[in-house]
Amino acid sequence: MTIYENAPLKKFNTFGLDYFANKLIHIKTEEEAVSLFNGKTKWEKPLLILGGGSNILFTSDFNGTILYPEMKGIKIEEKNNESVIVSAGAGLNWDEFVSWTVTRGFGGLENLSLIPGNVGATPIQNIGAYGIEVKDLIVRVRTINTIDATTRIFSNSECEFGYRNSIFKNKEKGKYLVTRVYYRLNLSPVLNLSYGSLIEEVNKLGQESLENVRQSVINIRRSKLPDPELIGNAGSFFKNPVVSSSFADGLKNKFPEMPIYDDKDGYKKLAAGWLIDQCGWRGKRKGNAGVHDKQALVLINNGKATGKEIYDLSCEIKKSVHEKFGVDLEREVEVIGTI
Numbered sequence: 627m628t629i630y631e632n633a634p635l636k637k638f639n640t641f642g643l644d645y646f647a648n649k650l651i652h653i654k655t656e657e658e659a660v661s662l663f664n665g666k667t668k669w670e671k672p673l674l675i676l677g678g679g680s681n682i683l684f685t686s687d688f689n690g691t692i693l694y695p696e697m698k699g700i701k702i703e704e705k706n707n708e709s710v711i712v713s714a715g716a717g718l719n720w721d722e723f724v725s726w727t728v729t730r731g732f733g734g735l736e737n738l739s740l741i742p743g744n745v746g747a748t749p750i751q752n753i754g755a756y757g758i759e760v761k762d763l764i765v766r767v768r769t770i771n772t773i774d775a776t777t778r779i780f781s782n783s784e785c786e787f788g789y790r791n792s793i794f795k796n797k798e799k800g801k802y803l804v805t806r807v808y809y810r811l812n813l814s815p816v817l818n819l820s821y822g823s824l825i826e827e828v829n830k831l832g833q834e835s836l837e838n839v840r841q842s843v844i845n846i847r848r849s850k851l852p853d854p855e856l857i858g859n860a861g862s863f864f865k866n867p868v869v870s871s872s873f874a875d876g877l878k879n880k881f882p883e884m885p886i887y888d889d890k891d892g893y894k895k896l897a898a899g900w901l902i903d904q905c906g907w908r909g910k911r912k913g914n915a916g917v918h919d920k921q922a923l924v925l926i927n928n929g930k931a932t933g934k935e936i937y938d939l940s941c942e943i944k945k946s947v948h949e950k951f952g953v954d955l956e957r958e959v960e961v962i963g964t965i
Contacts, residue, residue: 678743686963716746733815858927
């Protein structure tokens with residue numbers, strides 16, 4: 627366990643915002659986490675558990691303790707003729723884990739390649755991309771209670787997964803530290819090439835395979851999304867709105883070119899990036915904050931932006947989308963700090 631006082635956070639958020647935390651604690655093992663939550667190590671509330679920092683917008687210094695889990699390691703837990711259960715430590719880089727599974731012929735995660743962040747965030751956010759949501763692959767999640775230091779394993783159903791949501795993100799937010807996640811992967815993979823231009827990109831590379839699906843996703847993401855190492859951003863800033871089928875039909879009549887996707891019964895999903903683009907925001911800049919010129923769903927730090935600038939820009943975008951389409955955008959990024 628390593629403890630830092632008045633710790634800079636610039637390297638711990640992909641927007642690259644220059645804020646500080648009263649205390650930053652790195653933990654490498656579950657034993658260290660138990661010691662921390664048992665009160666053997668002093669820390670001050672509030673507590674924020676931070677992984678790769680790819681879904682966070684700081685708007686001020688953090689007057690509390692940030693916990694940075696660094697548990698790593700990959701383990702094959704179970705295996706039969708059809709599938710394998712693989713576990714990974716919460717502090718492991720997500721894309722490194724995806725690469726590990728693909729090179730071994732374990733299918734399921736390839737469409738989630740190059741998503742920034744660490745393994746521990748995947749059940750919290752229920753990450754998804756290119757027709758896949760991680761909830762369909764997670765078997766269980768190992769956690770430690772931040773209040774009484776007890777260990778609890780959540781089954782898939784107990785995680786209460788929803789679109790970019792889980793029990794860890796709403797009613798039990800901040801109560802559990804994710805330490806390890808277990809995924810069931812296929813030994814005879816069924817590739818999902820149904821989303822957008824994915825199959826076209828795969829065909830460019832040759833045969834349909836796990837490796838080519840992964841590389842295709844990487845190619846598409848790199849062509850559309852800025853590298854956080856070069857341009858501060860948090861990927862998709864807003865969720866794709868889910869609306870009633872009747873409301874979606876009304877929008878389609880008014881805007882025939884609008885992309886609309888099937889969702890659960892009686893509902894449709896809209897493309898937030900398209901809505902923002904139609905409001906003229908793509909490539910626009912407000913002070914040091916801006917909207918990416920290739921993907922309107924991505925807000926960027928042009929170098930010296932404050933979190934408040936980015937937040938204010940997001941408010942303007944939300945307002946214009948509501949005025950034009952009657953749709954309320956919801957931020958996917960979590961805002962931390964005073965506004």
